[in-house]
Amino acid sequence: MAERKRLGDILKDAGLVSEEQIKETLNVKKSDQKLGDALLERGLITEQQLIEVLEFQLGFPHVSLYRYPVDTSLLSIVSKDFATRNMVMPLKKEENQLTLAMNDPMDYYTIDDLQIATGFQISPVIATKDEIIQAINKYYNLKESEEAAPEVDESDQAPAIKLMNQILQTGVQLKASDIHIDAQETKVLIRYRVDGLLRTERTVTKSMQSSLIARVKIMANLNITETRLPQDGRIKANINSVPVDLRISTLPTVYGEKVVIRILDLGSVLNRLSELGFNKVNYQRYMKMIEQPSGMVLITGPTGSGKSSTLYASLNHLNTDDQNIITIEDPVEYQIEGINQVQVNKQTGLTFTHGLRSVLRQDPDIVMVGEIRDSETAEIAVRASLTGHLVFSTLHTNGAVATIPRLIDMDIEPYLVVSSLSGIVAQRLVRKICRDCKRKVEPTAMEREQFEKRGLSINEIYSGKGCGNCQYTGYRGRLAIQEVLVMDDEIRKMMMNNSSISEIRNYVWRNGMIFLIDDGLLKVKKGLTTIEEVMRVALDD
Numbered sequence: 001m002a003e004r005k006r007l008g009d010i011l012k013d014a015g016l017v018s019e020e021q022i023k024e025t026l027n028v029k030k031s032d033q034k035l036g037d038a039l040l041e042r043g044l045i046t047e048q049q050l051i052e053v054l055e056f057q058l059g060f061p062h063v064s065l066y067r068y069p070v071d072t073s074l075l076s077i078v079s080k081d082f083a084t085r086n087m088v089m090p091l092k093k094e095e096n097q098l099t100l101a102m103n104d105p106m107d108y109y110t111i112d113d114l115q116i117a118t119g120f121q122i123s124p125v126i127a128t129k130d131e132i133i134q135a136i137n138k139y140y141n142l143k144e145s146e147e148a149a150p151e152v153d154e155s156d157q158a159p160a161i162k163l164m165n166q167i168l169q170t171g172v173q174l175k176a177s178d179i180h181i182d183a184q185e186t187k188v189l190i191r192y193r194v195d196g197l198l199r200t201e202r203t204v205t206k207s208m209q210s211s212l213i214a215r216v217k218i219m220a221n222l223n224i225t226e227t228r229l230p231q232d233g234r235i236k237a238n239i240n241s242v243p244v245d246l247r248i249s250t251l252p253t254v255y256g257e258k259v260v261i262r263i264l265d266l267g268s269v270l271n272r273l274s275e276l277g278f279n280k281v282n283y284q285r286y287m288k289m290i291e292q293p294s295g296m297v298l299i300t301g302p303t304g305s306g307k308s309s310t311l312y313a314s315l316n317h318l319n320t321d322d323q324n325i326i327t328i329e330d331p332v333e334y335q336i337e338g339i340n341q342v343q344v345n346k347q348t349g350l351t352f353t354h355g356l357r358s359v360l361r362q363d364p365d366i367v368m369v370g371e372i373r374d375s376e377t378a379e380i381a382v383r384a385s386l387t388g389h390l391v392f393s394t395l396h397t398n399g400a401v402a403t404i405p406r407l408i409d410m411d412i413e414p415y416l417v418v419s420s421l422s423g424i425v426a427q428r429l430v431r432k433i434c435r436d437c438k439r440k441v442e443p444t445a446m447e448r449e450q451f452e453k454r455g456l457s458i459n460e461i462y463s464g465k466g467c468g469n470c471q472y473t474g475y476r477g478r479l480a481i482q483e484v485l486v487m488d489d490e491i492r493k494m495m496m497n498n499s500s501i502s503e504i505r506n507y508v509w510r511n512g513m514i515f516l517i518d519d520g521l522l523k524v525k526k527g528l529t530t531i532e533e534v535m536r537v538a539l540d541d
């Protein structure tokens, strides 16, 4: 058994973090947060590095829980509550020794508590947090549903409540953005959208369908008896101690109601601008654009390209006492303190156009219009930005340059558009290579060519091999790639003279604009993502 050392000293001795980084982390971390977790959160170390240090320096064995033969009789010795609270999973018992998978094998309080409570000698091994959560859900939930089965008294709803909780827990664990409950002819599919891609995680028997959907409706305060019309609702909940906002929508299909649950992780929605993945050059250009007192800044990209994150981060950056910031949104996705947010409501006639007119009478400094959908809204937004307001909005266009003709097509006087626009950001999300199974690979001839075409060279690239932490996909989390077009007098002149898109594109390219694909390839070069990912999202341009 290792002597009781402090994690900070061990990481420092291993050369992974500096004394200053530890001090700084101790200063900013929440009081109940562990040092290891805080270092992980700040990206100073990876979970893999942490595990390796604990494994090699202190001799704690590292186990993979996916295929570990867990002795389920131990579930009655260590309660689910204790396991969840302390992030541990009992594995096996040999004589007086209880082998315990722990995310933090240096958590001596937990070891001592369990030793006293059970009378066993605790022998800790390391496992990742995700694997422990999954093992807890798998084994303890199984135990609960087996125990619940013979109880005839329990209302019909109980299994549905448990199943629904499991479905939501899995969604939060996988960091899914949406959960789909898809009614089919003979079964119900539970599908999760993770990092932008939808996949089926489990199937549920058809007999559970109606009680499961009733359960969701009860949670979201919807009408249970209405099954022929679509309904929308909202749930605020704490799942696996993560505060989430769930948006529920139901849709009648031939096989029954389909339910989609959108998960908004309230802890991570509000990023800082510096955390959005802008490269250094684009970041400086964008900051300059939004720190002006007036003008129009547009964020473009298809649905699910992270436009709202960029908008919210920008507003939050500008959110000081001396600024009156008003937004008009559909829907208000995230509430920011100190900002006046208005929800569009078609039933009462509060459209983007009407809302924007009223907002402008409220003496704003900064206005955010969720989306420019028609000429009228576009025109008011343009005029507002010409009369001393900083206006943010979004458009569903592909590239930054391609947005210019779209604006002019909206029946606004070109000189108004030209003089109001400060700049345009086009954005996409790519999947990030899983940091736990990332390895170097040799680029293929084709991949080299992709780089050469954009005037870049490449010697080595990275890819994820696939591991338990990324569900064997090789990817975990997402990252934005951007292009930032800053308006200047030359572009304004070209717009007034009806220059073609390709002429404008050539001009900005010569002047050092970084296009989406270039930003993507630079991020490939840095080992953050792969060429396939960049091509998947940036090629339609």
Ligand SMILES: [Zn+2]
Binding pocket: 434, 435, 436, 437, 438, 464, 465, 466, 467, 468, 469, 470, 471, 472, 473, 474, 475
């Ligand atoms: Zn991985």
